[in-house]
Amino acid sequence: MDLKYTDATPSDAERAAVDALLGPPQSGWEGAAERSDEDLRWARGGAAAARDRRDQLLPALHAVNDRVGWISEGALDYICRRLTVAPAEAYGVATFYAMFAVRPRPAKVLHVCTDLACAARGSAAVRADLTERLGPAGTPAEGTVWQESPCLGLCERAPAALLLRAGVDPDLRSLAQIQPGGPPGRSLGEFEERGPGGGAP
Structure with missing residues (x-):
C-alpha cells in the first residue's frame, strides 16, 4: 500500500490523546519536543522498559482514533516512539x-455489522437501504460516512450498528430505526437522535 502523507508530525490533538493515556514523555528519545543535554548524554529504559509498555499499543491507537477520527502517519510515528514499537x-x-x-475520513462513522447474526436479521436490506438513501459505503453524506464492518459484538440487537464520533464516546444503537421500508427521508441525523432500541420517528 502506498501511503502519501506530506507531514509526519503529530497534531496537538493526537499528541494530547497519546499523552493522556501514557503521561507526558520523559525525554526527547520518547517524544518530548526537544532533546535536552541530558538526553544527549544517556538514554533511559532499554529493552525491559520497552517490553513493559507494548501492551499500550492498542489503547494508544484507540486514543488517537477516538479523539481525531483517524490515525495519521505522524500520530503513528509518535505512538511508536513513545512505546518503542516498530512502525511496521x-x-x-x-x-x-x-x-x-x-x-x-469524516468525524462521524456509522459501522454497519455484516456478520452472521446481523445478516440473518436483515443487515443486507439495511445496507441496501443506506446505499439507496446515502450512496455506497464509504461515500461521505451529511458529514458522516457509513461502512460495512465485521461483528460489533451487538448480536442480541441485530441488525446492529455503531456510530463513532471523533471526540465523543461511542454510541451503541440498534438499526431498528433505519430499517428498510420505514418512512422516507430518514437520515443519519435522525439515527443519532434516537436512543437504543429505536422507536417511531
Whole structure:
C-alpha cells in the first residue's frame, strides 16, 4: 500500500490523546519536543522498559482514533516512539481493525455489522437501504460516512450498528430505526437522535 502523507508530525490533538493515556514523555528519545543535554548524554529504559509498555499499543491507537477520527502517519510515528514499537508492527495493528482508519475520513462513522447474526436479521436490506438513501459505503453524506464492518459484538440487537464520533464516546444503537421500508427521508441525523432500541420517528 502506498501511503502519501506530506507531514509526519503529530497534531496537538493526537499528541494530547497519546499523552493522556501514557503521561507526558520523559525525554526527547520518547517524544518530548526537544532533546535536552541530558538526553544527549544517556538514554533511559532499554529493552525491559520497552517490553513493559507494548501492551499500550492498542489503547494508544484507540486514543488517537477516538479523539481525531483517524490515525495519521505522524500520530503513528509518535505512538511508536513513545512505546518503542516498530512502525511496521503498529501499522499492521492499525490496519487490521475495521474501527481504525489510516486515511482522513469524516468525524462521524456509522459501522454497519455484516456478520452472521446481523445478516440473518436483515443487515443486507439495511445496507441496501443506506446505499439507496446515502450512496455506497464509504461515500461521505451529511458529514458522516457509513461502512460495512465485521461483528460489533451487538448480536442480541441485530441488525446492529455503531456510530463513532471523533471526540465523543461511542454510541451503541440498534438499526431498528433505519430499517428498510420505514418512512422516507430518514437520515443519519435522525439515527443519532434516537436512543437504543429505536422507536417511531
